Amino acid sequence: MSHNNLLVIGFVWPEPKSSAAGSRMLQLIEQFQNQGYEVLFASAANPSDNTFDLNSISVETKSILLNDSSFDVFISELNPDVVLFDRFMTEEQYGWRVAEQCPKALRILDTEDFHGLRKARELALKDNVDVSVKHLYNDITKREIASIYRCDLSLIISEAEIEILTNQFKIDKSLLFYLPFLLEPIPMAIGTTAEIKQLPNFEARQHFITIGNFLHAPNYDAVLYLKQTIWPLIRKQLLPIAIGTELHIYGAYESQKVTQLNNKKEGFLIKGFAEDVHTVMQQAKVCLAPLRFGAGLKGKLVDAMQNGTPCVMSSIAAEGMFGELEHNGFIEDNSNEFVLNAVELYNNSETWKRKQEFGFKVLNERFNKTDFESGFLNRIKELSNGLKTHRQNNFVGQLLMHQTLQSTKYMSKWIAEKNK
Structure with a gap:
């Protein structure tokens, strides 16, 4: 039986000892490995002293470049079944390349957290007022929500954020999946073990x-x-x-x-x-x-x-x-x-x-990880089997893939030419 391949494109290399985002990424990798996926982690970032050794958990690694056509050759040869973008900024950079080279690959965005909401709260704190729609509709929110629409599925870590995305922004629930921290349970009974x-x-x-x-x-x-x-x-x-x-x-x-x-x-x-x-x-x-x-x-x-x-x-x-x-x-x-x-x-x-x-x-x-494993696996299977219909039903995503990524694409090509 052939293994499925997952390509993770990291905004940074995971640092579980430095941030919750690093721990979260390792939890996601484990979920896919449990489903039989072979995982390759690629990033344009520089590793640091705190970078986790991904090879120690059987994850291949590759350094990639921004605004460079070498990525097209790499991904087209890899031909992954699933591509996981680590935060919307990564999808902005590489999403159009993935869509062009591997149109059948399932594209998943791990938001980590709703960056636009964080920005809104920061702006409101500076103004010393409560958060309003004015703060929420900031440029980061616009970019992030465009990225959510362009992907086939976005992983949302908090129920509060699912609520804002569906109620305030009217994003269809079929594009979102609640996946919080995935943790080992603490042995019961509490306080006596x-x-x-x-x-x-x-x-x-x-x-x-x-x-x-x-x-x-x-x-x-x-x-x-x-x-x-x-x-x-x-x-x-x-x-x-x-x-x-x-x-x-x-x-x-x-x-x-x-x-x-x-x-x-x-x-x-x-x-x-x-x-x-x-x-x-x-x-x-x-x-x-x-x-x-x-x-x-x-x-x-x-x-x-x-x-x-x-x-x-x-x-x-x-x-x-x-x-x-x-x-x-x-x-x-x-x-x-x-x-x-x-x-x-x-x-x-x-x-x-x-x-x-x-x-x-x-x-x-x-946050017991076993409570989420089967639901997540089933959602990925559903999407993979019905990807064409899923994308047809996401007209806003098609629109944004056509419009936004054309501008991103040509800006990237211009930078690549300039760098020669």
Whole structure:
């Protein structure tokens, strides 16, 4: 039996230790491998010290060029059954080439998160107003939604984003597929298994933690917000009871503007890249995630729940995470209430233990990877078998493939000529 081939075109090489996006990509690759696909990962980005060794999980790799016809030769020889674009920017660059060289290949977009929604929230925060349609209809949204229409299927990580895309933008549900984080379940019963018992208990932990790639604008903004507003208030509430309590800030790619925020006297410590997120998360008592803009699902909350660390988070941080279930902490946007909740979690072992258990339950009931495998496999099979009809029914996609990609195509050809 011949294997199906998947080509992943990466915006960057996966870095699971640096970002949730890196972990997400490895989860998707595993899904396809479980379905018998041979996977090749290609990217025009430069690898870094944190790049995951894809060969170690039997994934071939290839460096490709932007705006270069060598990609056409490569993909036409590979002739993949499925092409997965990592974020809409990758589809913009390579989508027309894939469509021309391999018209029968199923084209899937992994949005990672709804970039246009994140941009809208950032714009609204700068204006100090609530998000409105004016913010949502930004240029990034237009580009991203055009990309969704040009693809046969888009993977959406959050139910909240599915709702916005279908209600606000009237995108047909046949073009979207809800696929959140795909995680190993935590052994049940909660709190009684040997594995859970190995986690440090309330008394064995100390300090607050926050974590996130510093290149990601919402994370940097949250660190500034912690520095200027949240942390001074927490310290004021905790002193003199918990003298010496610190906030540890972890994240890849800290720049000088991040490191200069470090202040030992204030207990505000920039720790930089975490070699092992599980170790640092298990040492901490409470995770803080006061994100003021952003989209998608937050990997830091998953890290916290997996390691039994309750959180205080903003509504944007919590979006799409809990469904109807109890949260693994408190959701609060008001800075004073946020601080009171953080202090309550830090001081009250009963509240802390209860919230920890809610976190285990959320992971098992909402992100158990086995709950999504068969549905995802079936959707890909359906699409592959009925691709012609599916594309005929997506007239807007045909329109955008014709119009937008002509301009992208000729711009790319012009750059290629210029580079000769």
